[in-house]
Amino acid sequence: MELYLNATSPYARVARILLMEKGLMSKVTLMWCDPWADDAELLKANPAGRVPALVTAEGITLSESMLLAIYLDDAYPKTPMLPDGQRAQVLHLAGLGQNLMEAAFNIVIARKHDGHEADESVLGQRRWRAVKRLLMQLDSELGDVPPAVSLHLGEITTAVALAYLDFRLPEVAWHCAYPKLETWQVGIEARASFQQTAFT
Numbered sequence: 001m002e003l004y005l006n007a008t009s010p011y012a013r014v015a016r017i018l019l020m021e022k023g024l025m026s027k028v029t030l031m032w033c034d035p036w037a038d039d040a041e042l043l044k045a046n047p048a049g050r051v052p053a054l055v056t057a058e059g060i061t062l063s064e065s066m067l068l069a070i071y072l073d074d075a076y077p078k079t080p081m082l083p084d085g086q087r088a089q090v091l092h093l094a095g096l097g098q099n100l101m102e103a104a105f106n107i108v109i110a111r112k113h114d115g116h117e118a119d120e121s122v123l124g125q126r127r128w129r130a131v132k133r134l135l136m137q138l139d140s141e142l143g144d145v146p147p148a149v150s151l152h153l154g155e156i157t158t159a160v161a162l163a164y165l166d167f168r169l170p171e172v173a174w175h176c177a178y179p180k181l182e183t184w185q186v187g188i189e190a191r192a193s194f195q196q197t198a199f200t
């Protein structure tokens with residue numbers, strides 16, 4: 001398999017962590033690229049020009065981090081990331097994490113193109129309200145959950161989204177507002193798959 005990625009994409013980090021947690025890294029070549037530069041090889045793998053993109057061992061191209069997760073669990077069932085019997089709960093958490101990632105990413109991209117004034121636009125304010133509501137909900141759901149023994153897609157997506165906030169929007173300072181959520185996050189971030197994929 002080939003995984004197209006860069007070091008700053010939260011979506012690509014989710015895909016890489018999935019591969020690591022499932023013990024599949026020896027089957028994957030990491031194809032580092034700049035998705036913003038219309039990289040020709042990336043465009044072949046994903047005409048949208050977005051990372052992550054995965055080329056399967058059979059040469060089938062896949063995009064969208066959540067779809068990659070579904071494919072990987074189906075093709076390589078060992079260490080499932082969408083375990084049977086917990087699927088609704090896992091997908092629920094993955095949705096919250098993905099929405100947090102999306103809101104934060106859109107704030108960052110809007111700022112990159114239009115400056116910090118973008119935060120004041122109708123869409124910018126809507127994104128910020130979403131970030132605040134999602135953090136509150138994640139704290140209420142995860143604040144008392146003990147650190148995971150084996151990770152699932154919901155935990156990976158949420159922990160990467162929180163790490164992305166620290167990386168790109170540290171002013172959110174969610175650690176102070178939600179110390180119990182911070183304890184949960186610290187437990188997940190201690191894992192080798194998170195340590196080895198830290199944002200740079």
Ligand SMILES: N[C@@H](CCC(=O)N[C@@H](CS)C(=O)NCC(=O)O)C(=O)O
Nearest residue numbers: 009010011035049050051052064065
């Ligand atoms: N929904 C997609 C989002 C992927 C995405 O937005 N990736 C960004 C990097 S964080 C990208 O490649 N952006 C380049 C572009 O939009 O042209 C997923 O879950 O994989």
